[in-house]
Amino acid sequence: MRIYNAPSIIAGLLVLIGLLTFPFWYNAGDVVAAPEPSLDTPVLQGLQDKQCIEPTPYMRSKHMELLRHWRDEVVRKGKAIYVASDGREYEMSLQGTCLDCHSNTDQFCGRCHDYAGVEPGCWTCHLQPEENVP
Amino acid sequence: MGIRVSLFAVLALILVAYVGVALLGLELLFGVIMPYAAMAAFLAGLVYHVIKWARSPVPFRIPTTCGQQRALPWIKASEVDNPSTAVSAAARVALEALLFRSLLRNTKAELADGSLAYRWEKWLWLGGLLFHWSLLVIVLRHLRFFTEPVPGFVNLLRDLDGFLHVNLQVLYITDIVILLAVTYLFLRRVVIPQVRYISLPGDYFPLFLILSIALSGILMAHFIRVDVVAVKELAMGLVTFSPTVPEGIGAIFYIHLFLVSVLLAYFPSSKLIHMVGIFLSPTRNLPNDSRRRRHVNPWNYPVDVHTYEEYEDEFREKMKKADIPVERY
Numbered sequence: 040m041r042i043y044n045a046p047s048i049i050a051g052l053l054v055l056i057g058l059l060t061f062p063f064w065y066n067a068g069d070v071v072a073a074p075e076p077s078l079d080t081p082v083l084q085g086l087q088d089k090q091c092i093e094p095t096p097y098m099r100s101k102h103m104e105l106l107r108h109w110r111d112e113v114v115r116k117g118k119a120i121y122v123a124s125d126g127r128e129y130e131m132s133l134q135g136t137c138l139d140c141h142s143n144t145d146q147f148c149g150r151c152h153d154y155a156g157v158e159p160g161c162w163t164c165h166l167q168p169e170e171n172v173p
Numbered sequence: 174m175g176i177r178v179s180l181f182a183v184l185a186l187i188l189v190a191y192v193g194v195a196l197l198g199l200e201l202l203f204g205v206i207m208p209y210a211a212m213a214a215f216l217a218g219l220v221y222h223v224i225k226w227a228r229s230p231v232p233f234r235i236p237t238t239c240g241q242q243r244a245l246p247w248i249k250a251s252e253v254d255n256p257s258t259a260v261s262a263a264a265r266v267a268l269e270a271l272l273f274r275s276l277l278r279n280t281k282a283e284l285a286d287g288s289l290a291y292r293w294e295k296w297l298w299l300g301g302l303l304f305h306w307s308l309l310v311i312v313l314r315h316l317r318f319f320t321e322p323v324p325g326f327v328n329l330l331r332d333l334d335g336f337l338h339v340n341l342q343v344l345y346i347t348d349i350v351i352l353l354a355v356t357y358l359f360l361r362r363v364v365i366p367q368v369r370y371i372s373l374p375g376d377y378f379p380l381f382l383i384l385s386i387a388l389s390g391i392l393m394a395h396f397i398r399v400d401v402v403a404v405k406e407l408a409m410g411l412v413t414f415s416p417t418v419p420e421g422i423g424a425i426f427y428i429h430l431f432l433v434s435v436l437l438a439y440f441p442s443s444k445l446i447h448m449v450g451i452f453l454s455p456t457r458n459l460p461n462d463s464r465r466r467r468h469v470n471p472w473n474y475p476v477d478v479h480t481y482e483e484y485e486d487e488f489r490e491k492m493k494k495a496d497i498p499v500e501r502y
């Protein structure tokens with residue numbers, strides 16, 4: 040078997056395979072743990088049953104939808120109270136409700152968002168709790 | 174005909190993934206085994222095809238050029254369109270791969286009042302370019318699932334491509350563009366009779382497959398949400414060879430991933446191999462130097478020749494006697 044222009048072909052193949060397998064060698068040898076959003080805040084420590092507004096699986100995948108719903112209800116419909124699926128009532132407020140419990144935004148929201156490579160631009164207008172502002 | 178076959182094939186694939194995950198609980202198969210198998214088939218297939226192509230000899234240059242060849246110093250040469258060196262040939266290949274320059278020369282031939290007319294036709298170039306660049310940007314952005322920490326260029330791409338925020342969420346420009354571009358590429362095959370005539374299932378199937386991948390992705394990002402942290406755990410497990418199947422990622426993700434696996438496995442043995450083939454196109458990657466360098470046909474075998482000198486040596490005496498002029502006495 041003869042390969043013509045072998046040096047260029049081999050070099051090209053190496054570059055191709057190198058690029059296509061980038062994630063395999065970029066992470067080679069790493070043990071990547073899933074992010075652990077910290078629940079270590081004063082309010083949450085004082086809480087009896089540690090649960091979020093909606094069940095955790097729902098919050099994990101759909102919290103942005105809940106926030107959007109809240110924003111629409113408050114800003115567009117002028118409502119203020121959200122009734123959760125278990126009947127508890129919350130004031131619909133990012134700063135006043137979510138960040139009251141999750142006041143450690145960098146160790147909570149931030150850890151997941153860095154891991155998932157997203158950067159919600161909420162903090163240009165909404166304020167993070169003071170403990171997070173350097 | 175080809176349209177229906179391809180459409181049903183893609184719908185069947187979606188159904189297979191849905192039934193497999195939602196009803197039979199085969200997350201391990203669709204989340205780990207298939208992606209690994211598809212990646213292996215993809216890489217092996219690419220290498221196989223490149224080696225196969227490289228075994229064909231390239232006996233001469235194919236100077237299908239579009240510019241002035243390098244000649245006398247006072248004649249202006251067009252180095253990119255008629256490269257004289259390997260470096261300018263590489264530039265021609267690079268521009269072809271990045272900007273589809275030869276497609277930019279596309280024209281439409283038609284009969285106008287009985288005579289042949291060539292009309293302006295740049296839509297295919299535009300649609301093709303937008304499609305390929307969107308696909309590339311989307312794939313690069315997906316590296317956020319496969320790298321930890323996420324490299325800076327991936328975040329930069331996210332910010333550039335995602336400057337539009339709709340409903341508290343990023344809406345990627347490339348997501349919209351790829352849907353429009355694939356739809357155009359499909360409609361073009363259906364609407365133009367000549368193109369429709371030459372279109373085969375192998376043309377429709379990849380279009381439907383990529384359209385379904387993009388649609389399922391957009392559906393996942395905006396409508397049927399999945400646990401993206403769990404998705405990344407699965408993806409990181411794959412690339413660090415310690416596969417895990419986190420619970421509760423929704424079937425829509427497995428449909429997306431299965432379609433991508435099928436695309437990867439199908440890639441090398443289909444027309445999509447042009448991703449690699451473009452770099453091995455003889456009309457693009459060979460410098461036009463036939464007149465400056467001797468190219469020996471590699472399958473030449475040694476030919477027994479009898480030169481004029483040898484002929485004269487053999488018959489000199491006889492030639493002299495017959496008064497035939499000879500070169501040496």
Ligand code: HEM
Nearest residue numbers: 311315318345348386387390391393394401404408430433
């Ligand atoms: C040919 C390859 C692929 C294409 C063309 C593609 C296309 C897309 C598109 C257009 C979106 C919409 C959102 C966005 O643009 O980021 C998307 C979302 C998504 N894709 Fe892919 N995808 C591909 C491969 C993969 C693979 C291999 C995975 C496995 C981890 C994956 C997982 C996801 C997830 C989890 C989302 C939802 C992201 C979110 O919720 O924001 N995709 N995909």
